[in-house]
Amino acid sequence: MDDLNLEIIVKSGILPVRVSLSSPYFELFKHFLENTGECFIILDSKGKVKYVNKACESFFSKPKSELVGKKVKLDLCQFEEKEKTLEEEIFGKKAKIIGRIARDEKGELLGVCLIVRSEEKPKVRELLADIMYHDLINPLTVIKGVASLGRENVEDDALKRNFSIIVKNTERLEGMIRNIATFIKLETLEPRFESVDLVEVIKNTLKSFSESIKDKNLDIVTYLPEKMEIKADPIIEQVFLNLISNAIKFSFNNSKIEIGIQDMADKVRVYVKDYGPGIPDEYKRKIFQRFERVEEKEEGKGLGLAIVQRIVEMHNGKVWVEDNKPTGSIFYVEIPK
Incomplete structure (x- = not known):
């Protein structure tokens, strides 16, 4: 992910907090965006895909290389309204799309950050797996990232040990949740x-x-x-x-x-x-x-x-x-x- 993509994410306001581009928390956000269960797509000012995260590969059943560079047929101005959710087809799949526009200091359009979600109603088992990935893995990723940064930036040995315990146990829990969710998905997965x-x-x-x-x-x-x-x-x-x-x-x-x-x-x-x-x-x-x-x-x-x-x-x-x-x-x- 390059600096322009990061700038679009920050200035779109799609993240729950505001940080500067030079903030050490960017490493945390980069890890979070890549590993979250939500589909994140970054478009440039002309609607061309600049970045997709791992979740997009599963959602669209396409590798990143086939998605990056494609133009999305959406009217980007629709996302000026912050809470607007569209129900549109994107890359051949009907989906709910939440978008936030990013502008530079002069008000010029930098790009758009999209969150894409399935429009289909999942079955109970699939819903359980999705809840595990979205609602449990996401906060664990944040906890682990903050604890990792804390461990790197404190001098006190006792605090370092405590942060290490948090990192170790969030990784352990993350692995267990992923395994259970994957096991559920495997029962109905069509490769x-x-x-x-x-x-x-x-x-x-x-x-x-x-x-x-x-x-x-x-x-x-x-x-x-x-x-x-x-x-x-x-x-x-x-x-x-x-x-x-x-x-x-x-x-x-x-x-x-x-x-x-x-x-x-x-x-x-x-x-x-x-x-x-x-x-x-x-x-x-x-x-x-x-x-x-x-x-x-x-x-x-x-x-x-x-x-x-x-x-x-x-x-x-x-x-x-x-x-x-x-x-x-x-x-x-x-x-x-």
Whole structure:
């Protein structure tokens, strides 16, 4: 997201608070906008799409690359009225659109920030999943961001520890909510296969876990090509979120995690290797079943790896785990191109 996009967001007044462009809170807002369940679209003064967040990919069933640069056929002047909500078709989908206009100091139009919501009435299960993403994940993202900034800007060691506890537990809760919401969605999901760059998916996933990686002082070693595209549903991201989350969770402090992508002609193999305690042989199959964990004292509900297997099988792939001798585990995912 470039400075112009950020300026449009701020001057549109669509955010609940006003901050200057130089504010350190911009990192928080950038993270929030990219990871919120709401669809955010930024248009320039001519109605051309300059930015879309991740939620737009799922909503429109199109990658960002197909949305950015397109012109939206909307009369931007309609959004001069701040509380106005339109019911229009956008990118071939009927939706409710809330828009806010951004102008510079001279009153010239900079662009428009849009929030796009589904016009269809969701089923109860889908509604529950949406509530989890929108109403629970969004405030958690803000809490985590503020706590991260607080930890970086205080001198007192006790306060730093308290902020770290907040960050750790919001990440844990965020992961649990995402898993439950994803599990609900999987029951009715009809996969929509499109071009997905696994390298970008993995890099974005690692960014989202930067605080946890820092807390455990982990060395992340990647063996990634410049690009690796496959045909997949965007939900494939959840596979690598869960695998990398597990690797971080079970890694010993000051150890490392290795992540690699291997091109195998008609398929792609991805591995996530940790140097933690490892998994006993009797659990290697069980851990991919719902509510199964290696030890009862482990956090979570045992859905993470069940979700991984379900999504991978949906893509006609396979997932398994092997020992990383002398210590740790290697999770492998193979998916057809």
